[in-house]
Structures are given as C-alpha cells and as structure tokens.
Amino acid sequence: MSLGDEGQTRTRLPEGGGDVYGGARRGGRSSSRSLITVVGVVVLLIAAIAFANRGGDDSSSSTGSVDKPKASSTAATGTKPVQSGYAHDQQGAQSAAANYATVLVSADILKPARRSEIVQQVFVTDKQAELQDKLDKAYSKDFLSNLGLDANGNATTGQTYVSRTVPVGTKTTSYLDSTASIDVWCTGLYGTAGERSTNPVTSDWFTMTLQLRWVNGDWKVDSFSQKDGPAPVPGDNKASSADEMATAVQEYGGFTYAR
Template sequence: MTSGDDQSYTDYGGDTGHTRTRLPETDPYGGAPRRGPHRSSSRSLITVVGVVVLLIAAIAFANRGDHSSTDGSASKGSQPHTSPTAATGTRPVETKSGGIPSGFAHTEQGAESAAANYSVVLVSADILRPSRRTEIISQVFVPDQQAALTNKFDKAYSKQFLSNIGLDANGNAPVGHTYVSRTAPLGTKTTSYSDSTASVEVWCTGVFGMAGNDSTNPVTSDWFTLTLQLQWSGGDWKVSSFSQKDGPAPVPGDDKASSADQMSKAVEEYGGFTYAR
C-alpha cells in the first residue's frame, strides 16, 4: 500500500483486523476512506507534542489581533487565501431531506458546505445499511448516476463484507456492540468552480470500528481527504463522483484509549453537526 495514493476500492483489513472500506478499484466514484490505526503509545512523543501544541497556541495568539470594525464584518475580498475555511458569517442551511442537509447556496461557499456535509454522510455507519443507503444515494448524488451507484455500493458493501466487520446483512451490530463510523471535516478547498460544477477537497478525521468488550475490530482514528465533484442539479449541489486519499495526518498523540462502553455512549449521546462554510 502506498501512502497518499487515491483509493477507490473495498477490502477488509486482513491480518490487521481494521476495516478498510472502499469501492472497487475500477469504480470512478471512490468510497469510504481507509480505516487504519494511527495511534501510538510511545511516551517519547510527549515532549515533542507538547512543544508543537505550545507553538500552535503562540502562533494563534500572535495572529489574533484586533478584528473589530464599525460594522463587525469584512468583505469577501479581504479574506486571506491562506485560510480558505475561515468563518464567513453565512448562515448554515436550515433544511434537511431524509436527515441530510440540503438547500445549499448557489455559490462557491455553498459548494464547500455541501461537500463537507456530504463527506460526513458518505463515511457514516448509515451507508452500510441497505435500507438507508438508497435514501443517501437519492439525496446526495446527481440523478443520472444514482442507478449505477446503487448497484456499485450494493456490491461493495456485500453481505460478506458486512460479516467481515461484524455486522449482519442489514448493517446492524451484534447485541451489546455499537458500530462506529463518524467523520469530522476539518477544512475545505475549492480547486475549480463554475455556476454548474465545482471540485472540492475536504480534509477529514474520523473514528471507525466496532465498540464492544470482545470486538476484534476496535474503534480507531484515521485522517483522509475526500475530493468531491459537484454539479448544480435540481436547485442544489449534488455529487457526480468522489475519491479519497490518505492524510494529511498529524504526529500520533499519546491519548489513553477509552473503553468500549465509553465509545458506545459517546456515539449515542453526542450528535453531529451541520457544516457551513
């Protein structure tokens, strides 16, 4: 496996015991990201990580400055290009279809908001459930790709694949277990934009695996970047294709792993967000 290569197929983590959820190699639509371990228990990293944290805090403080103005706002042209996901003041979408945010603005910011929210959906536990998958494909993808994608996703997330990661044919975890697949976008970058199409990269982190006392696929974290090709279709941004690659990933921390019960409760008790650019 070559780090950083685009990945677009589905397999199981073999001897590692970690899930790698991808679509078939010939599929141009990509798949959920690699779900491999990135944690380290090395105590030798404490000093380095501590210095990095302090350095980041110092830089943030130095650059904070006084951003007040008479009207409390800044024009779009004054925003630094080095911070493409700085807050814009644009309100997030207020509508959802099938539980998925919808009604994004017909702007570059709207495309970035759509890409961030769609990334969360495409790498969620719901995509593994056949009944929910159909709704997701219908909501997220352009109409002329939905039939083909339904077939591709169904083949990728087959009964055998679900069994390999400990789920039944309906994508449900065993009693006493919780399957975790939750993604958090950290930033977006538009690489091309027009009134009808956009290409947006979404830098993400997430937690993936089975929470349970006897789980052989424990919950681990991962870092990856999704690239979504969007089209303006039916009055909203929709995905025409997507792909993913590893990283960028930070130096692993030295956090103490939580128990399976703590992970299960976190998934149940902490809701997700609607992301706005």
Template sequence: MSFGDGQEPSDGFGGTGHTRTRLPEGGGDVYGGARRGGRSSSRSLITVVGVIVLLIAAIAFANRGGDDSSSADGAGSQPEAASTAASGEKPVQAKAGGIPAGFARDEQGAESAAANYAVTLVSADILKPTLRAEIVRQVFVADKQAALADKFNKAYSKEFLSNIGLDENGNATAGNTYVSRTVPVGTKVTSYADTSATAEVWCTGLYGTAGTDSTNPVTSDWFTMTLQLRWVDGDWKVDSFSQKDGPAPVPGDDKASSADEMAKAVEEYGGFTYAR
C-alpha cells in the same frame, strides 16, 4: 471508515477503513489503558511547552493590526484568512431524508455541501441497505444514481459486512456498537463555475466496533475527500468523488477509552450540520 486508495466507488472499493483490524495486545478490555506514542522525558515536555509559547507569540504578532510602519513586503507575506474564517452565511434550513439540503449557489454553498456529504458518505448508515438507497438518492445527481447504487451494493456485500462483524442489514451483534463518524476539519474549492464545482474536504473520523469482545476496536484516521459537485434542481449534488489518506498529525498521548465509554459517547453525542 474510509473508501481508500483515492478512487471512486468500484467493486471492492470500500474497505481499507473497514477491514483494518487491531488485535488486543493484552488481557482485559481491548480499549483499556492503551496509549499511543508516549512522551516520557521532562526534556521533551519542556520542548513542547516552548514550541507552544513561540506559536502563541507568532500568532499574536501576525494578528496585530493598524501598524502603519509595516513594510509592503511584510504585509504581503501575511497568510490569507479566508481559508479558515467563517463566511457568515447561514446554514441550510432544510433536510431531505435526514441529510442537509438547500445549499447556496456560491463557493461557500459548495463547500458546505461537500462537508455535509462527506459526513454522510463515510457513515455507519451507508452500510445499511435500506438507508443506503436513500443516501444515494439524496446525495448524487440522478444520472449517476443507478450505477453508484450498484457499486455500493457490491462493495458492501453480505460477506463484507460479516467480515467486519455486522449482519446483512448492517447491524452489529448484540452487545456491540459499530461506529463510523466523520468530522470535517476544513474545506476548500479548487474550481468553481455557475453549475459545477470541485471541493476538497479534510476529515478525521472514527471507525470500528465498540464491544468487550471486539477485535476491531474504534480507532481514528485522517483523509481528504474530493467531491465533484453539480448544480441540479436548485441544489448541489455529487457527480463523483474520490478519497486519499491524510494529511495526518503526529498521534497524541491520549488514553484510550473503554468499549462501554465509547459506545455510550456514540449514543449520547449527536452530529452537526456543517456550514462554510
């Protein structure tokens, strides 16, 4: 599920992810047996293995420490670890309306807030009118809530929900499970001040309908969300946000699961609270 086109919510904003429809290419389960981008030749396999070996060797070399013979130029060219290393800060201990709350007033806290809010804003719950009102109240600054609630309600209209197989309450039809999950891959702060911050969250996600008669089976996408945050009443809240596609890796060679397997996984596996 993605908001699309790198824009903040607006009339008709919310749909590129939801409205993508992949029709089944053959009989039987729309999920079953489908594979993406197969690599069939042994030469390709040998090449891939060779690249992996070289990468492992390069990583091991880059991580060597304590070599006093290294030149100053060599030391300066090593990548910074801060972008991927854990900060050591404890995750938030509180939740408000099921959404993590109480983030630290520093760059790491802003990144944690952005990651958790990205998960919430691109979730199946945002399609449910009763839950959407609470999400807007918990995630956004007070002076933006009314306008954003109106835009969300117009974007996720009864007609829109019907087009993706959901009723007016955002529920899938009997025998189907609607899926929209977001997984942050990484975060970075692009600007920071005492009461404001801008953070980018690189995400992958799942969206679609798991069901044997679905014409919109669960698929994945990659996108980056940019969230402008404001420090209000002791916590980071969203002032505005936008989204763009990618960066996306080359599709893998995974065999698609059946509709039943996908629906079961969504029901059995819970999500996370993200801390930087």
C-alpha cells in the same frame, strides 16, 4: 496577552528605602511630591496594562512595533446555513461537499435501506442507479460480516458500530457556474465498540474529493474519491475502554450539518 508570567512585579518608591513586598520598612517621612509621583506611576502602569489588553483595535499606532491581529481575523466567517438547498457559489459548494462527506462515510451508508435514501438525496439523478450498484457491491454481506455486522448493517447485541466523519477543512480546486470540484479534509472514527470486538474503534485522517453539479437549484454529487491523509503526529491520549467508547457514541449525537 498574559500578564504576571514573570512573577510578582516589584514597585520601588521614589525615596530610598524598601520594597513594598516585604523589604525594609520605610521611615515616617513622606512628602506630597513623592506621593504624587507614586500615584502617577500607578496610573501610568494601569493605563499601560489596559492598553496592552485591548483587542481588535482597528486603529494604527505609530509607536507600536508589533502588529496585533484584528478581532475579525479569528471570528467565525461565512453566511448562516441554509435550511434547504445550498447557495449557488463557492461557499455553497464547499458546504454541500462537507455535509455530503459526513454521510458518505457514516454508519448509515452500510445499511441497505438507508443507503438507497442517501443515494437519492446526495447524487445527481442520472448517476444514482450506477452509484447505488457500486455501493451495494462494495458493502456486500461479506464486507459487513468482516466488520461484525449483519446483512442489514447492524452490530450484534451488546456492541455498537461507529463510523463518524468530521470535516476539518474544505478547498475548491475548480469552480464553474454549473460544476465544482471540492476537496474535504476529514478526520473520523470507525470500528465496533464492545467487550468482544475484534474491530476496535480507531481514528483516521483522509481527504475526499467530490465532483459536484448544479441541478434543479442545488449542488449534488456527480462522483467522489478518497485518499489517505494528511495526518498529524499522533497524540499521547490514553485509549478509552470499549464501554467508555460505546457510551460516548450513544450519548453524543453526531453532526448532520458540518458547515
């Protein structure tokens, strides 16, 4: 609650006269009764302000006409991230999906050497060979060349390739003891930062759907798909220069644990 938005509050004393913020000067007469009245008004005003600014009071009031949200309604939720493996519940499945989304749409997935490691870490064993082949075909030399990258997924000297995914939210669309389907709403950055880049860094909004399977005490990806949106109305931010974008990518590390 923000106080004072309507300008200065003027307090008029009980006896005739003036405004304490520069009105007519009061006469010298002052009774003990008027002084007590003024003190009482000030005390009540301070108490009212203190009450209005209290947050998160779980007690109910019979005089209040507006329900205030509890402090817990905006507090962080969920358990602490685990160091290895994911919890065998819906939250664990959502955490796994959010984190897998960040790596499946990253710059590392374009590098053949890192791609093999990611496939082994993310996918169920019986799908690894199939998905490795599909990803290798999708990220062919021609595809990489169109992005301004070499066969190893590296940008040319003086340029920086960017592909970062930021999960905005997750939703469980189905859940069983050993399988789960999770939608991950994402935004992200992708493109090549550099003075002569023909593929400048831009933003994107998309939703990934990941089919997960519980195997060997952990959630792993069985398959995944991607679709555009939902996308908000674009803001009016001024686009940064290529140098500013490249510097930001180098100075600000990406997140490896999303939820």
